[in-house]
Amino acid sequence: MADRLGEIMKKTLLAIETGKEEIFNIAESSRTETQRLTQELARLRMDISETIKQVDQFQKVDRKMRQQLMEVSRDYKKFTEKEMMETYENAKETQVQLQLLEAKELQLRTRRDDIERALRQMMITIERAENLMSQVSLAINLLQSGIDEMTQDQNLEKRQEVALRIIMAQEEERRRVAREIHDGPAQNLANIVLRLEITEKLLELDPKQAKNELHDLKALVRSNLQDIRRIIFDLRPMALDDLGIVPALRRFMDNFQSTYEIECEFKVNGREHRLLPAMEVAIFRLIQEAMTNVAKHAHSEKVKIEINFKEDITIARIIDFGQGFDFDAVLDNPGEHFGLIGMKERVEMFSGHFSIISPSGVGTTIELSIPYKKEEEME
Numbered sequence: 001m002a003d004r005l006g007e008i009m010k011k012t013l014l015a016i017e018t019g020k021e022e023i024f025n026i027a028e029s030s031r032t033e034t035q036r037l038t039q040e041l042a043r044l045r046m047d048i049s050e051t052i053k054q055v056d057q058f059q060k061v062d063r064k065m066r067q068q069l070m071e072v073s074r075d076y077k078k079f080t081e082k083e084m085m086e087t088y089e090n091a092k093e094t095q096v097q098l099q100l101l102e103a104k105e106l107q108l109r110t111r112r113d114d115i116e117r118a119l120r121q122m123m124i125t126i127e128r129a130e131n132l133m134s135q136v137s138l139a140i141n142l143l144q145s146g147i148d149e150m151t152q153d154q155n156l157e158k159r160q161e162v163a164l165r166i167i168m169a170q171e172e173e174r175r176r177v178a179r180e181i182h183d184g185p186a187q188n189l190a191n192i193v194l195r196l197e198i199t200e201k202l203l204e205l206d207p208k209q210a211k212n213e214l215h216d217l218k219a220l221v222r223s224n225l226q227d228i229r230r231i232i233f234d235l236r237p238m239a240l241d242d243l244g245i246v247p248a249l250r251r252f253m254d255n256f257q258s259t260y261e262i263e264c265e266f267k268v269n270g271r272e273h274r275l276l277p278a279m280e281v282a283i284f285r286l287i288q289e290a291m292t293n294v295a296k297h298a299h300s301e302k303v304k305i306e307i308n309f310k311e312d313i314t315i316a317r318i319i320d321f322g323q324g325f326d327f328d329a330v331l332d333n334p335g336e337h338f339g340l341i342g343m344k345e346r347v348e349m350f351s352g353h354f355s356i357i358s359p360s361g362v363g364t365t366i367e368l369s370i371p372y373k374k375e376e377e378m379e
Contacts, residue, residue, distance in 0.1 A: 027129035034122045035190055037115050042194050044112045046201075051105045058098040065091035188224040192217060245280045246272055246307065249287060253305065260295045263302040270309035279370060282350060283307075283316055286343050290318040290366050293340070298322030298364060313371045321363040343368070 065087070072079050072087050079087075195217055202210035240248040246268055253264040275283070287305060294303050300322030308315040340356070343366075347354040352370035 023129050027126055030122050030126045030129065034119060034126070037119050037122065038190065039194055039197070041112065041115045041119070042198060044108055044115065046198070048105065048108045048112060051101060051108060055098065055101045055105055058094060058101055062091075062094050062098050065094045185224050185228050188220060192220060192224070195220075240280055240284055241277070244272075244274050245284055248280075248284055249305070249307070252284075252288065252291075256291055256295070262295065262300065265302065265304045267304070267306045268309070269306065272309055275314060275372065279314070279350065279372075282346055283314065283368075283370065286346060286368055287316055287318060289343055294318070294320045294322070294364075297325070300363060311372075313369050315367065315369045318366045319363065324358040324360045324362055324364055326358070326360070 068087050069091050072084050195213060199210050199213045199217070202213060250266060253266050256262065257264045274280070291303065291305075294300055298320040300320035302321055304317070304319040306315075306317040306319075308317075344354045347368050347370065350370045352368060355367050356364065357367075358364040
């Protein structure tokens with residue numbers, strides 16, 4: 001029976017993964033179509049602007065021709081038959097051209113409105129697809145977890161639940177990064193490409209305007225580069241690899257303070273030295289997670305971070321002065337606080353110690369200590 005159930009779950013998992021691929025393809029197709037429509041919309045707006053100028057010009061000519069017709073009609077004896085016919089034909093031709101241009105403007109405006117509606121619908125489709133992919137990813141993880149549970153001892157149930165929650169956090173983080181890249185650099189790059197195409201046309205029509213556009217584009221590229229560097233830093237601070245954990249944390253504190261307007265005090269005790277890469281990454285991520293919790297939940301105006309380098313152990317403390325919380329209740333009923341549980345699990349992976357002191361209304365002190373290990377001990 002268990003084998004049969006396991007087989008059903010595996011087939012279900014395969015079907016869901018196939019569906020996830022289809023959802024991804026729908027999202028990518030929608031993004032491609034969105035980019036195409038955005039480019040068409042930009043061209044339409046330029047055509048509309050040019051057409052409006054032409055309509056204004058012909059309206060002026062039309063008024064002038066009407067005035068001439070009135071003069072010819074009022075003082076027809078002053079004009080020859082040929083002059084009257086030419087005036088009439090010119091006025092008629094002007095009216096026809098004006099009507100054609102007005103019809104063209106109306107057609108362009110209608111197409112612009114249709115594209116804007118289509119773009120709004122595309123954005124909704126993309127957002128729904130991304131949300132659905134996140135839900136499907138969670139379903140896949142749940143199924144995979146269920147399959148794994150069937151082959152493992154039931155005493156591991158609690159640990160598996162924690163692992164599942166960590167997976168959920170990882171999926172949410174991936175989704176956040178994907179959204180951040182899509183809404184930031186990806187959108188900006190698409191906009192830059194579009195504006196470069198427009199600037200290319202402006203070089204022939206209006207060099208001065210093209211120069212202004214290039215100046216704005218340069219500023220946009222610089223801003224985009226800053227966003228990309230910030231995202232890269234969030235994913236894996238390069239200073240962590242190049243200089244070590246202390247410089248990486250100093251930069252993180254600067255960004256944190258600027259972003260959340262929470263005062264950061266950073267103190268290093270002992271002789272600073274490099275740790276194993278895995279340990280440096282672990283300590284950095286643990287402090288990063290703790291700081292995120294301060295920003296979200298602590299309601300504190302200040303946070304202190306201490307790093308103590310000792311001969312055989314590294315100790316980190318994160319102290320805020322906020323509202324505090326009941327950590328024992330969190331352990332008994334993790335709920336959405338699996339970030340704290342994940343921190344505890346990560347410290348224990350390094351044979352370390354993790355503690356939280358959080359009196360209500362006083363603040364929270366998180367302390368983690370990780371013993372120094374040689375590289376061969378980490379393998």
